[in-house]
Amino acid sequence: MNLRYIKEPLLEFGRGGRFECPRQGIYNFAPYDIDKQVRPEKINVGIIGRSDSVDEVLDWLKNCRDKVVAPVQRQAKHPKLYPNFCGFNKDNGFYSELAFDETYTKKINNSDFDKIIKEYNNLEDRITEVADLYLSHIKFLSKNKRPDVIICVLPEKLVPLLNQQVDLKKDSEDILDDLQDSLEDEGNSEREQNFRSLLKAKSMQYNVPIQIIRDRITKPSGEMQDPSTIAWNIFTALYYKASGIPWAMVKSSNIVCYAGIGFYKSRDRQTTQTSVAQIFNELGKGVILRGGEVTIKRNDRTPHLTESQAYEILDNALTEYKEAIGTIPPQRLVLHKTSNFNDAEIAGFEAAAINKHGVGALDLVTINERSGIRLFRENDYPVLRGTHLRLSKENHVLYTRGSVPFYETYTGQYIPNPIEIRLFRHDENPDIICDEILALTKMNWNNTQFDRRLPITIECARNVGAILKYMNDSDPMQLKYSFYM
Amino acid sequence: MNRNILLTSIQQSLARFKAEIEIATANSEYNLHLHSENVLIPLLNEVFDVNLLNGNYEEKNLSAVDLVDYKNRIAFQVTSTSSITKIKNTIQQFIKDKRYEQFDMLYFFILTEKQNSYNSDSIDTLINSHFSFDADEHIIDNISFYKRIQKINNVEKIRRIEKSLSSEFTDEKIDQRKEQLQYFDIQKLQSEKVYFNFLELSIPSTIYYSDLDIDTKLLKARITNRRKKGLGRKSRHISDRDLVKEAINSYDKDGNKYCQDWIVSENKLFTFRNLGDDTEILSKLVTNQVEEIDSNEFYELNEDYKKRFVSLLNFSLRERFAEKKFEWVEKEELYRYKAGKLAKSVKIEWTKDKKKSERQVIYERWDKDKNHIICFRHLAFTTSLRNFEGKWYLAIRPTWSFTSDGYKRSRFSEDYLTGIKRLEANKSVFSDFKFIGTHLSETKNENTLFSTLTTPYSLIIHSPVFAKFNPVINDEDWKPIREKKSDDNQLEVWE
Numbered sequence: 017m018n019l020r021y022i023k024e025p026l027l028e029f030g031r032g033g034r035f036e037c038p039r040q041g042i043y044n045f046a047p048y049d050i051d052k053q054v055r056p057e058k059i060n061v062g063i064i065g066r067s068d069s070v071d072e073v074l075d076w077l078k079n080c081r082d083k084v085v086a087p088v089q090r091q092a093k094h095p096k097l098y099p100n101f102c103g104f105n106k107d108n109g110f111y112s113e114l115a116f117d118e119t120y121t122k123k124i125n126n127s128d129f130d131k132i133i134k135e136y137n138n139l140e141d142r143i144t145e146v147a148d149l150y151l152s153h154i155k156f157l158s159k160n161k162r163p164d165v166i167i168c169v170l171p172e173k174l175v176p177l178l179n180q181q182v183d184l185k186k187d188s189e190d191i192l193d194d195l196q197d198s199l200e201d202e203g204n205s206e207r208e209q210n211f212r213s214l215l216k217a218k219s220m221q222y223n224v225p226i227q228i229i230r231d232r233i234t235k236p237s238g239e240m241q242d243p244s245t246i247a248w249n250i251f252t253a254l255y256y257k258a259s260g261i262p263w264a265m266v267k268s269s270n271i272v273c274y275a276g277i278g279f280y281k282s283r284d285r286q287t288t289q290t291s292v293a294q295i296f297n298e299l300g301k302g303v304i305l306r307g308g309e310v311t312i313k314r315n316d317r318t319p320h321l322t323e324s325q326a327y328e329i330l331d332n333a334l335t336e337y338k339e340a341i342g343t344i345p346p347q348r349l350v351l352h353k354t355s356n357f358n359d360a361e362i363a364g365f366e367a368a369a370i371n372k373h374g375v376g377a378l379d380l381v382t383i384n385e386r387s388g389i390r391l392f393r394e395n396d397y398p399v400l401r402g403t404h405l406r407l408s409k410e411n412h413v414l415y416t417r418g419s420v421p422f423y424e425t426y427t428g429q430y431i432p433n434p435i436e437i438r439l440f441r442h443d444e445n446p447d448i449i450c451d452e453i454l455a456l457t458k459m460n461w462n463n464t465q466f467d468r469r470l471p472i473t474i475e476c477a478r479n480v481g482a483i484l485k486y487m488n489d490s491d492p493m494q495l496k497y498s499f500y501m
Numbered sequence: 502m503n504r505n506i507l508l509t510s511i512q513q514s515l516a517r518f519k520a521e522i523e524i525a526t527a528n529s530e531y532n533l534h535l536h537s538e539n540v541l542i543p544l545l546n547e548v549f550d551v552n553l554l555n556g557n558y559e560e561k562n563l564s565a566v567d568l569v570d571y572k573n574r575i576a577f578q579v580t581s582t583s584s585i586t587k588i589k590n591t592i593q594q595f596i597k598d599k600r601y602e603q604f605d606m607l608y609f610f611i612l613t614e615k616q617n618s619y620n621s622d623s624i625d626t627l628i629n630s631h632f633s634f635d636a637d638e639h640i641i642d643n644i645s646f647y648k649r650i651q652k653i654n655n656v657e658k659i660r661r662i663e664k665s666l667s668s669e670f671t672d673e674k675i676d677q678r679k680e681q682l683q684y685f686d687i688q689k690l691q692s693e694k695v696y697f698n699f700l701e702l703s704i705p706s707t708i709y710y711s712d713l714d715i716d717t718k719l720l721k722a723r724i725t726n727r728r729k730k731g732l733g734r735k736s737r738h739i740s741d742r743d744l745v746k747e748a749i750n751s752y753d754k755d756g757n758k759y760c761q762d763w764i765v766s767e768n769k770l771f772t773f774r775n776l777g778d779d780t781e782i783l784s785k786l787v788t789n790q791v792e793e794i795d796s797n798e799f800y801e802l803n804e805d806y807k808k809r810f811v812s813l814l815n816f817s818l819r820e821r822f823a824e825k826k827f828e829w830v831e832k833e834e835l836y837r838y839k840a841g842k843l844a845k846s847v848k849i850e851w852t853k854d855k856k857k858s859e860r861q862v863i864y865e866r867w868d869k870d871k872n873h874i875i876c877f878r879h880l881a882f883t884t885s886l887r888n889f890e891g892k893w894y895l896a897i898r899p900t901w902s903f904t905s906d907g908y909k910r911s912r913f914s915e916d917y918l919t920g921i922k923r924l925e926a927n928k929s930v931f932s933d934f935k936f937i938g939t940h941l942s943e944t945k946n947e948n949t950l951f952s953t954l955t956t957p958y959s960l961i962i963h964s965p966v967f968a969k970f971n972p973v974i975n976d977e978d979w980k981p982i983r984e985k986k987s988d989d990n991q992l993e994v995w996e
Contacts, residue, residue, distance in 0.1 A: 017890065388885030390934075394694060394928070396927055396981070396982045408889040425980065426982060430923070430925055
């Protein structure tokens with residue numbers, strides 16, 4: 017048993033630049049794909065929403081062409097955690113610009129929203145109707161204008177009404193006070209209801225990634241992220257959704273691919289779960305696939321694939337990956353899963369990766385979010401992000417959250433909860449496997465603050481599952497992650 | 502760019518590298534950390550076709566080597582000292598630590614300039630055929646390294662080397678390294694304590710087991726009867742454990758104390774208590790055919806037996822913690838400090854860093870007008886048992902339990918808990934852990950308050966341990982973790 021420190025992994029940006037912070041990296045060196053032939057120099061965006069919300073967001077997007085200054089107080093305290101946004105324009109930072117005009121803008125009448133709210137007291141119906149309202153415009157824009165990304169602006173007052181059952185007899189202020197403001201809440205209904213997931217799922221058929229933006233981001237309140245952080249996050253996501261590569265992991269000498277296997281429950285929370293796999297390279301390019309259904313056993317609540325399911329899902333993923341990315345199979349494949357691997361799964365994955373696809377090295381890694389293990393310093397700041405405790409050759413604890421020297425602070429509350437890493441099969445050195453997991457926590461293009469808790473392999477599986485559960489088997493699903501984030 | 506232009510660019514970058522090192526090493530050898538990471542590792546990996554990593558990240562810095570590739574069995578010592586003494590000392594250490602078992606090749610990368618020649622005889626004597634070493638080939642400096650690059654035929658490879666080098670020697674990159682160096686130079690010189698939240702356990706060596714010999718029918722009837730009277734939950738299924746509990750309790754009148762450190766499986770009772778001992782209450786519930794099994798053998802049998810063992814160990818710990826006044830709360834799945842018959846604030850004495858100290862374990866929270874107590878906050882913890890590298894550990898996570906009267910869970914528990922956790926930082930959680938860990942462990946006898954343990958078997962909970970770790974954080978150099986706000990008085994309200 018021993019401890020070591022993994023230095024903050026560097027990311028790769030344009031012009032060969034390497035840096036630990038995505039924001040400063042883009043600012044200093046430009047996005048990773050700056051020198052590539054094909055990259056989004058101009059991003060055509062479509063915008064859909066209520067008239068006044070759309071105008072507010074359009075103004076905000078225009079203002080973001082120039083520098084967005086972070087709040088003075090926050091910046092004075094933690095300058096590197098709250099850098100200014102560089103401005104989204106063709107002359108610096110992303111070296112890209114947004115293009116939109118009236119023909120790319122679809123405004124929804126206030127009365128259309130009001131009608132739905134009045135007529136549909138049932139949450140599921142209301143969510144479906146509002147989603148349909150947006151979907152009709154997404155369909156129009158995607159067929160007639162082919163934008164790179166469609167921004168769906170959500171009026172703030174609508175958010176609580178899409179979250180859970182509310183008593184409409186109360187006046188609207190009370191309703192707003194009463195309800196949680198998170199869109200991610202599942203609500204209390206028998207079937208899970210989530211507007212975001214439904215809209216992403218149903219819009220997939222139109223082949224244009226969407227970005228949902230709440231109109232309150234234009235005037236963020238004190239408890240929200242600050243204006244510059246919001247700008248960094250949204251423009252990075254837009255750049256990625258328009259097929260750009262904001263940053264990449266530092267390449268190893270081999271061709272390495274990272275895969276995540278996840279499971280998601282159906283909306284009626286039945287005992288079957290569906291498996292999902294994604295596989296991608298250091299650039300974040302990859303594919304997403306749905307696998308077979310697994311039944312949860314009474315004596316073991318953990319979902320497991322059968323040998324043939326494991327074989328099939330990885331075989332399909334590698335085949336699709338080869339077709340979509342156009343490269344030879346990876347020399348090394350790292351597979352992350354949140355539950356333990358049983359013998360059948362190991363046999364299935366080995367057969368697909370090694371025997372069928374000729375992958376040279378295979379690492380099967382369980383990432384357990386609930387480790388009982390903690391480490392304590394004697395002072396107020398918790399241990400460093402990057403603290404790696406080797407419990408044994410196969411068992412490791414990794415602090416992906418914790419004190420960050422670059423930010424000179426810990427960005428969380430209470431004490432950080434490390435992840436536990438179990439190696440069920442590994443060809444690579446365990447230290448390298450842990451280094452990579454830390455690096456993979458930085459590969460989330462939805463967030464430019466780099467001290468994320470989970471590697472993108474696991475976060476992606478979760479996000480994809482949340483959306484796939486709103487799709488029927490016959491609905492066309494997209495292979496790219498940009499449709500799910 | 503053609504080959505010659507690429508090579509010229511590489512030569513220039515190497516010269517800049519040497520210049521930067523000369524300025525930087527004026528400070529200390531710790532600069533190597535950063536230069537190795539950014540410049541040398543990618544460069545050597547490309548030129549030697551290897552996959553080096555920084556050996557200095559190992560907890561106990563790898564002696565005699567800085568950069569290592571375990572797979573290709575190659576190691577580099579990076580140094581700014583070119584003397585034969587340095588070379589010999591390193592080789593001596595390399596052999597002493599049997600590094601040749603991990604690495605077939607040892608290279609020296611001299612950051613300054615290597616000597617014109619090295620006395621190979623004295624080196625060979627040292628090496629004594631443990632591994633092969635040729636000073637001309639294995640001691641490299643900028644010039645010989647450049648010569649090696651010149652010999653590369655593959656233009657693509659040269660292009661990659663050029664790209665990697667030129668990108669590292671832009672003005673921005675050099676400035677960045679200077680900035681980072683300041684942090685690492687200071688931090689690498691120091692180390693600090695990092696405590697583990699798991700305590701090693703010395704488990705009892707023997708498990709006793711025997712077939713149950715109890716009047717199931719009678720016991721069932723008694724339980725059902727009592728439940729009918731409204732004592733206990735009516736609908737609950739009567740488990741084997743319920744029956745044994747009932748059987749033990751029926752002996753209470755004889756002055757026997759109830760114990761919970763046993764499990765039932767397949768109509769057998771398993772415990773660390775000696776079932777062959779007639780004075781042992783559990784011996785009255787089993788047949789005379791008592792069997793023994795070595796604890797290690799038991800849990801190593803298979804996963805199923807391991808689960809049984811963990812269960813037995815958990816129940817035995819419950820028994821132990823109960824003696825230390827930490828009661829198991831099934832509904833909350835945690836241990837909390839037990840209130841007395843009349844719930845009130847409780848402080849207990851313990852030895853903190855060799856000094857007697859008082860520690861509050863139950864807090865009262867009064868209403869604004871100090872008319873009545875709203876709730877009690879009990880020091881609590883959750884546990885998990887872990888086995889790694891053949892040893893058992895008890896991981897402890899401090900938390901709080903909130904009751905309305907010392908026993909019943911407060912309706913606002915979750916809100917209170919979220920509120921308090923928002924205010925607690927590492928130091929206060931560590932302080933809770935250190936208290937709990939010391940209080941539960943047996944190895945330090947200074948804590949005489951709880952030396953009257955009654956379990957008749959040797960289950961030892963060892964004291965909390967720490968490791969030395971670097972880099973360190975100098976908390977005072979950073980802004981305070983939390984600003985004191987006017988509404989941050991919650992913690993004080995509890996005192």
